Amino acid sequence: MSDPRWEAVDTYLHDALLPADPVLDATLADARAAGLPAIDVSPTQGALLQLLALAVGAERILEIGTLGGYSTIWLARALPPGGRLISLEIDPRHAEVARSNLRRAGLDDRAEVRVAPAADSLRALAASGAEPFDLVFIDADKPSNAGYFAAAMDLTRPGSIVVVDNVIRDGRVADAASTDPAVAGSRRVLEAIGAHPRVRATALQTVGLKGYDGLAIALVRS
Ligand code: SAM
Numbered sequence: 001m002s003d004p005r006w007e008a009v010d011t012y013l014h015d016a017l018l019p020a021d022p023v024l025d026a027t028l029a030d031a032r033a034a035g036l037p038a039i040d041v042s043p044t045q046g047a048l049l050q051l052l053a054l055a056v057g058a059e060r061i062l063e064i065g066t067l068g069g070y071s072t073i074w075l076a077r078a079l080p081p082g083g084r085l086i087s088l089e090i091d092p093r094h095a096e097v098a099r100s101n102l103r104r105a106g107l108d109d110r111a112e113v114r115v116a117p118a119a120d121s122l123r124a125l126a127a128s129g130a131e132p133f134d135l136v137f138i139d140a141d142k143p144s145n146a147g148y149f150a151a152a153m154d155l156t157r158p159g160s161i162v163v164v165d166n167v168i169r170d171g172r173v174a175d176a177a178s179t180d181p182a183v184a185g186s187r188r189v190l191e192a193i194g195a196h197p198r199v200r201a202t203a204l205q206t207v208g209l210k211g212y213d214g215l216a217i218a219l220v221r222s
Contacts, residue, residue: 001212002212006207006212014044017044018047024043024070026101027070030097034068034097040071041070041165045071047074050078053079053135058161059079059083060083060134061075061079061085061086062125062133062137063136063137064088064122064136064148064152065087065088065089065118065137065165066095068098068101069087069098069099070101073107079110083110085112087113088121088140089113090118095113095115098113099113119151130155133152133155133160136156136161138152138189142166142169142182142186143181143182143184149164149189149193149218153198153199158220158222159220160219162218163217164193164218165215166215167189167190170211170212190216199221200221201219202216202217203216
């Protein structure tokens with residue numbers, strides 16, 4: 001589903017609210033030139049992620065799904081000196097583009113891309129006794145979302161935020177009979193979030209440059 005007004009309004013909001021940003025523009029340009037799909041978050045969504053990270057004073061951020069590092073840059077820019085972001089990516093080619101983009105953004109001292117299936121990296125993080133993350137952004141293979149959310153709950157603390165992208169799927173999330181694994185994955189994670197005793201959460205439908213989709217936001221409580 002799409003509507004020309006969504007794109008026009010997103011462009012207007014971008015121009016009205018967000019400063020010109022040659023580094024982010026170059027990040028997207030290089031990702032497209034390298035043949036990476038245009039499935040990065042939109043600029044206004046990136047700004048929302050950054051605002052959430054700033055609002056919780058995030059010093060440690062975990063991202064699941066790096067692509068070319070566009071959302072990674074938005075998030076890493078919210079970190080204070082000494083802050084750290086770890087982004088998990090399965091595709092070495094995507095990771096290479098992201099690392100180059102992070103270098104140009106001057107963020108490679110605080111943002112690291114780990115290449116492996118995210119489930120393996122998450123297990124390794126838990127096994128290493130990693131300090132809790134203040135914000136987790138889940139944006140990788142959608143059928144695995146419930147597993148990623150469960151892992152995020154083990155890697156966060158009360159007051160942390162977990163964001164899950166693309167949970168509305170053009171409205172198909174409401175279709176309990178859908179055989180689309182991504183829709184089923186979205187339903188599973190939303191139901192896991194809703195049933196979790198330690199989170200308060202909501203999900204919002206969004207329209208814009210990226211069509212009709214939405215995101216879930218969960219606050220981890222004690
Ligand atoms: N967060 C990025 C952004 O907004 O700029 C977009 C991420 S893109 C939607 C999803 C990424 O997850 C892709 O780069 C894909 O290769 C990666 N991915 C898919 N399955 C994965 C897995 N099992 N483990 C880690 N990364 C995975």
